Amino acid sequence: MTLRVAVIGMGPIGNRHAKLYNQNDLAELVGVCDIIEDRANKASKTHGVPAFYDAQTMIDDLKPDVVSITTAGTENGGDHYEPTMQALSAGCHVLGEKPISNNTEEGDEMVAKAKEMGVYYGINLNHRFTPAARLAKQWVDDGRLGHLLFVNMAMWIGNPNESSPFYHIQALHPHTIDVMRYFCGDIDAVHCFAVKAPGREIWSTAQFNLRFTNGVVGSLTGSYDIERGHPMERCEVAGTGGRFVLEDMWREVTLYPADSLQKTVYTDPLFGGFHNFESTFRERIGTFLQQVTDGVPHDEIDGNASEGLAAQKVLAGAIESIRTGEVVYLNR
Ligand SMILES: NC(=O)c1ccc[n+]([C@@H]2O[C@H](COP(=O)([O-])OP(=O)(O)OC[C@H]3O[C@@H](n4cnc5c(N)ncnc54)[C@H](O)[C@@H]3O)[C@@H](O)[C@H]2O)c1
Numbered sequence: 001m002t003l004r005v006a007v008i009g010m011g012p013i014g015n016r017h018a019k020l021y022n023q024n025d026l027a028e029l030v031g032v033c034d035i036i037e038d039r040a041n042k043a044s045k046t047h048g049v050p051a052f053y054d055a056q057t058m059i060d061d062l063k064p065d066v067v068s069i070t071t072a073g074t075e076n077g078g079d080h081y082e083p084t085m086q087a088l089s090a091g092c093h094v095l096g097e098k099p100i101s102n103n104t105e106e107g108d109e110m111v112a113k114a115k116e117m118g119v120y121y122g123i124n125l126n127h128r129f130t131p132a133a134r135l136a137k138q139w140v141d142d143g144r145l146g147h148l149l150f151v152n153m154a155m156w157i158g159n160p161n162e163s164s165p166f167y168h169i170q171a172l173h174p175h176t177i178d179v180m181r182y183f184c185g186d187i188d189a190v191h192c193f194a195v196k197a198p199g200r201e202i203w204s205t206a207q208f209n210l211r212f213t214n215g216v217v218g219s220l221t222g223s224y225d226i227e228r229g230h231p232m233e234r235c236e237v238a239g240t241g242g243r244f245v246l247e248d249m250w251r252e253v254t255l256y257p258a259d260s261l262q263k264t265v266y267t268d269p270l271f272g273g274f275h276n277f278e279s280t281f282r283e284r285i286g287t288f289l290q291q292v293t294d295g296v297p298h299d300e301i302d303g304n305a306s307e308g309l310a311a312q313k314v315l316a317g318a319i320e321s322i323r324t325g326e327v328v329y330l331n332r
Pocket of ligand 1: 009012013014034035039053055070071076079097098125171188
């Protein structure tokens with residue numbers, strides 16, 4: 001049985017969700033909504049489904065099984081709360097864009113509402129939804145890295161938006177923190193230094209120092225000051241048994257075993273490979289639809305909202321650290 005899906009927030013990302021639902025056999029796109037009528041109407045024409053200008057009206061009229069929340073707002077997450085609560089309260093499964101919210105109390109409420117309603121709630125943590133990242137995760141789970149010791153992560157893109165002092169932290173790093181948590185588990189302490197690049201008013205480049213619950217130590221370098229085009233993301237994880245380096249989410253991952261000079265390299269294939277960033281969305285949306293269809297336990301779906309919220313709490317700690325200069329312990 002196909003899942004009837006609606007999308008709320010028809011900017012570039014909402015249009016991408018709608019397109020990918022239309023291409024997926026597990027889904028039937030039934031409606032699109034934006035408070036900006038022109039955006040809703042354009043999306044309606046593009047995707048061949050009715051336009052709505054009010055989320056509650058669309059939810060009441062269409063009673064979709066699944067709703068994508070692709071609004072943005074302050075720090076790219078300020079507008080998610082209201083339509084997410086509307087969709088969850090109506091018993092819809094929700095796939096929300098990152099960040100889950102720029103406000104962790106609202107994030108707590110949204111996660112609690114999904115639990116109360118017994119529905120699926122996932123976040124588009126698409127950077128880990130690649131064959132290369134899954135293979136690296138398998139290496140970790142199979143013990144190929146031995147006892148985990150450290151992780152070094154970096155991500156940089158050019159983004160001139162100056163909308164809030166912590167925009168770079170809140171909007172970019174849900175991805176990087178999630179990738180680090182995917183491989184190394186929960187984070188219990190964070191410290192962050194940040195800098196404003198020449199001509200900028202916001203903390204546009206930052207260096208995070210992290211400690212994980214299992215004792216792993218980690219660092220994260222992030223920047224909104226370097227244009228993409230060249231590689232933009234790198235994750236290195238090491239343990240007593242070896243080390244891997246994952247380049248650009250899907251392009252290549254290399255395992256360097258501690259006891260051998262022969263390394264294992266996975267390269268994205270020319271035919272049938274990922275090719276571009278949109279593939280990460282296709283894979284993430286496809287996984288969500290498959291897991292909902294298969295009835296996977298709610299808290300076991302990949303990239304669930306609790307994981308999105310945990311990443312956001314680390315970022316809230318990093319912001320506190322930038323303000324105070326202190327290490328922030330997250331579980332005290
Ligand atoms: N996963 C990724 O790799 C990735 C990449 C880029 C952006 N994003 C995320 O995608 C989201 C959307 O980004 P965008 O660039 O398309 O944003 P955008 O601002 O262009 O579009 C958001 C739209 O939502 C509409 N909207 C806001 N509140 C609404 C409501 N209550 N009901 C109906 N419509 C409403 C706005 O009018 C706007 O048209 C952001 O949260 C951003 O962080 C994710």
